[in-house]
Amino acid sequence: MIGSRAALVGIGATEFSKRSGRSELQLAAEAVFKALDDAGLAPSEVDGMVTYTQDTNQEISVARETGIGELSFFSRVHYGGGAACATVLQAAMAVATGAASTVVCYRAFNERSGRRFGQPDARLGGEPSSQGMEMSWHVPYGLMTPAAWVAMFARRYMHAYGARSEDFGRVAVAMRRHAATNPAAWFYERPITLAEHQASKWIVEPLHLLDCCQESDGAVALVVTSVERARDLRRVPVVVAAAAQGAGAEQMMMTSYYRDDMTGLPEMSVVGRKLWEQSGMSPADIQTAILYDHFTPFVLSQLEELGFCGRGEARDFVADGGIEIDGRLPVNPHGGQLGEAYIHGMNGIAEGVRQIRGTAVNQVPGTRNVLVTAGTGVPTSGLILTG
């Protein structure tokens, strides 16, 4: 079992901005230095590196830049933001098997000032790869932005369960409320109201602008090592109680419109089952959740898939501040990607670590176990972190 063999011992991040003014490789290196300093480890003690297939910085490039010497393990995880928690899974497996002793996971990009994922790219459908073939059933019709892909699910979800745009809006309001008291957040001191959410322009109906996360420049790095080694380091070890990936039957990259149901995230259900099984926990054991929030509707779906509420009941769950700091399940106390920054889910893992350490700016009192998820609508991953 992967559970409780590895621990997160260091986190590091650059500032979150719209224009970093430096290369993605520099951002990666800065975040790695901060994470190693946080852990109290020297670069030379790192022997493994994991990132996303989408990251433009090769493991060896970051290693070269940061003075990390020899590597005995390097790996990448595919499927966009779905890779986030899986980088830690890879690291934990490497540590558990002895493939590496200390692994750095990182994600660095100029997603706002450089290549913006939300902009249509006509080349998406042109690739004769299996993913290009998949995209070819959608791109020619202009169905080619993440917001559009998610909106197609959201419309069906609304139809099936009577959810309304306001229900999605409550997620955005909660995230922005959290970000408003997080000085690292781009939307620090800028909360929104539900009326502002409703008045924001259409991106892709049924999604308003404020249903969509921001675009950010920045980097986050994490350091993973064995639980034994973690006990000797300067920080309270944050144990990876469970780590899992998940893909559903008939899975596609953001466009799984051809399976029976279009109202859920079966891939997150796979992740949830594995997490509960590995950790021996249940939703009642989780005090804080970091749910991937690139688009608000999938926060509702995740609450359902992970068992925090029943199917179609998430809108009741988020009503009356249910996912705010003082609610029944505080979600994304840092403000999430809607409020803090869009670092492809890696900033959420860092927040999970802070919540366990008890050092978060919006600390949820009594947090012992945190559930963290990665990108939704894609093959994804998740973690349960514990003290």
Add this chain to the structure above:
Amino acid sequence: MTAVTQETVHQLAERQIAVGEVRGTPAADPVNLPMIRHWTTAMGDANPVYTDEEYARGSVHGEIVAPPAMAQVWTMPGRGRDEKGGTPVDDVLAALDGSGYTGVVATNCEQTYHRYLRLGERLEPATRMTGFTGPKQTALGEGYFVTWNVSWYSSGEPVAEMLFRVLKFRPRERKPQSGSSQPYPLRPAVNRDTEFFWEGVRKGELRIQRCADCGELRHPPGPLCPKCRSVARTHVVACGEGEVFSFIVHHNPPVPGLETPFVVAVVQLPEGVRIVGNVVNCLTEEVSIGMPVRVRFVQMDDELTLPMWAPGGS
């Protein structure tokens, strides 16, 4: 269009021609002065014999008469009014619509007037289908010529006749583009697993992959049958109808080659598979889940045709 369907439409047309003359719904109103006044005003016909009672009394008619060219006006059902029974031509036109010959253009209209009509006469139309030819290659696209004759009766006496012919054609649609000769920028990748689909689209067929061994239908298609592992692939041609399963209205950001807002839907086909495409020919606010739609083949540029969906169904 397959040979089978061609034969079916021809057979249907022959049957409808054999039916002969079918009486239609009598005129809602008798020949009347207000309608004549509207019509002559609209047409710019100032002849006082149609509207001036005193003048008409002194004319050869001795009373007001209706312009002969109004023959068709008296029995037109009007928009939204149900025409009971219909005509022998209706089914043929509907069958052509259903086979993708959705375009229509009137090619001939020849009217014969036996006498002038007087105020108070109530006309009754009767229609017989008289001709069906095709498929013909025309400048508008492949199509069929459908001909019918209408006779108008006043108390059983024939007073006017009309021969009417239309060309029902498969529209060669073209997306309006800013730079007209620009190729459409959003192109699908095509490989040996998906080639059959795009070849079908060019021929006006919506093809669904079918396993030649176990018969399983599959869309999007792939190299083999996940159910029985067979690589023997064939396809069926979808009937072209569907229902909106989910949809989006794209506003931002701009998408190359398309004008916003545009609608994309997941369409559930009665064959049991789903397919994604644009919903066209209707206002974005009119699209809803469950809406019946029918496939249309839209030519995007010289090489690419895309299947899209328009409101309508059986």
